[in-house]
Amino acid sequence: MFIYPPASEAWPSKNVEECGVGLSEKIDFSQIRFLIVDPNPLSTELLYDILRMLGAIAIRKVADSNKALAVIKAGEVDVMITEWIVEPLSGIELIDTVRNTMHSPNRMLPIIMLTANSEPEYVIEARDRGVTEFLAKPFTVDALYRRLVSVIARPRPFVNADEYFGPDRRRRQVPHRGQNRRAD
Amino acid sequence: MAKAQIIPPSMELRRRAVNSKKGFSINPQPEELKKIETVVHQSSDKFIASVAAALRALREALASAEKDPARWEGLMVDIRRHAFDIKGLGGTFDYPLLTEIARSLHAVAGRMGDANPKQMAIIRCHIDALYVVLAQRIQGSGGKLESELLEAFRLAVAKNW
Numbered sequence: 119m120f121i122y123p124p125a126s127e128a129w130p131s132k133n134v135e136e137c138g139v140g141l142s143e144k145i146d147f148s149q150i151r152f153l154i155v156d157p158n159p160l161s162t163e164l165l166y167d168i169l170r171m172l173g174a175i176a177i178r179k180v181a182d183s184n185k186a187l188a189v190i191k192a193g194e195v196d197v198m199i200t201e202w203i204v205e206p207l208s209g210i211e212l213i214d215t216v217r218n219t220m221h222s223p224n225r226m227l228p229i230i231m232l233t234a235n236s237e238p239e240y241v242i243e244a245r246d247r248g249v250t251e252f253l254a255k256p257f258t259v260d261a262l263y264r265r266l267v268s269v270i271a272r273p274r275p276f277v278n279a280d281e282y283f284g285p286d287r288r289r290r291q292v293p294h295r296g297q298n299r300r301a302d
Numbered sequence: 303m304a305k306a307q308i309i310p311p312s313m314e315l316r317r318r319a320v321n322s323k324k325g326f327s328i329n330p331q332p333e334e335l336k337k338i339e340t341v342v343h344q345s346s347d348k349f350i351a352s353v354a355a356a357l358r359a360l361r362e363a364l365a366s367a368e369k370d371p372a373r374w375e376g377l378m379v380d381i382r383r384h385a386f387d388i389k390g391l392g393g394t395f396d397y398p399l400l401t402e403i404a405r406s407l408h409a410v411a412g413r414m415g416d417a418n419p420k421q422m423a424i425i426r427c428h429i430d431a432l433y434v435v436l437a438q439r440i441q442g443s444g445g446k447l448e449s450e451l452l453e454a455f456r457l458a459v460a461k462n463w
Contacts, residue, residue, distance in 0.1 A: 143320050143322060144325040144326060144327055144328065145319050145320055145326055145328060146318075146320075146325035147319065147326070149315075150318070150319055160345070160349060161387070164345050164391075171340075173326070226312060255389070255390030255391065255394065256394040258394070259335055259338045263335065267328055269315070270315045271320050273311035273312060273315065273316060275311050276308070276309040
């Protein structure tokens with residue numbers, strides 16, 4: 119079953135830059151359920167402690183992708199933060215499973231790839247498999263925070279195409295003033 | 303080719319969590335970020351202990367593999383795993399040199415076939431360099447010497463792989 123938001127939650131007709139978020143707005147992280155998928159205990163603990171400092175109270179930690187899928191299937195996660203190097207499914211295979219299998223419980227789950235595989239080819243592959251945000255390790259607190267804000271407060275529309283299902287990969291909405299010459 | 307469908311985003315998380323009263327600001331002030339960074343500082347000792355333990359294990363495994371080449375493949379798997387972890391955490395704890403040396407080590411350990419003495423020596427030099435950075439607590443990017451070390455690794459790897 120594919121989960122699409124009802125029409126009442128439709129993205130406003132204004133572009134993303136106009137909608138934006140108010141400068142005085144806050145995020146109550148206690149309202150978000152996080153899932154950390156990382157086999158490295160120190161990395162997991164650091165991320166857990168940062169989320170706790172932000173006020174998050176529902177944080178699951180798993181070291182393998184099978185357990186991650188079990189948590190996702192139980193509907194107990196709002197945001198997943200995963201490393202690439204995980205087993206038995208890699209983080210990228212995990213994203214693929216969430217985005218593209220018929221029985222995925224939440225194809226639009228916000229997913230942050232937080233990985234030491236930081237070279238450009240990994241960024242591109244993660245983007246093309248449907249990751250919501252990519253953050254290379256080693257990370258700064260500021261960069262991590264901005265990714266969290268992005269997935270919670272600035273959700274992007276999804277694209278459902280022949281060879282891709284995932285967040286709109288265009289990061290800026292630029293109005294097109296020319297002729298619409300796309301074939302119907 | 304069928305047209306792509308644009309699906310509006312779910313605003314559920316935003317509705318649940320974004321508000322004007324409680325939580326961290328969407329555009330945090332420096333002092334708010336500093337508060338979060340204390341978490342990183344508090345974990346610094348654990349990071350150092352973790353890297354030290356990993357390097358000890360790698361040195362022992364390297365010594366075993368030098369005596370018994372049949373252990374080489376297993377050693378490379380361990381080196382890649384530890385190097386990946388150090389690469390991913392070094393810079394977060396203000397040890398970017400650890401990240402850079404581990405990046406080089408991770409890359410070469412992934413390209414090892416049968417060991418040859420020069421490659422083994424370069425692998426050992428990487429592990430020794432990680433030891434020195436950790437033991438001397440060389441934080442930040444280091445100076446000229448450290449830059450020359452990274453360049454030397456780059457040249458040695460380019461020449462021998």
